[in-house]
Amino acid sequence: MKVILILYGEVALRFSPRMELELEERTTVGELLRELGISAVEHHILVNERKVDHSRVLKDGDVVKVLPVIYGG
Template structure:
């Protein structure tokens, strides 16, 4: 099954701003990020415009956005 990923900031420069990947069924967001070697601690994870945890199971055609956590004041 395929999912689409949208990246921002440094990740967009490292990979591509948007791309599709083929994944296995019952894969979680955390599993996918681990495969892509992306930390699940440094990004807000949105699937289909809703914030989710790294334990969220992905489905066919999900649209994943990784937004960098902003620090500072």
């Protein structure tokens, strides 16, 4: 299956801001992030514009956005 991965911040500089990836069926968001070495704790994950956790199973055609958590005050 194919998903589109859109990255922001530091991880976009490390990889590419936008990638199309071929994944095995039933891959979870957590598995994808681990494979890329991206911390789920330090990023907000959106699939098709909805915030999800690491257990979300990806489907063909999903758009996954990885946004850094911003701290400040």
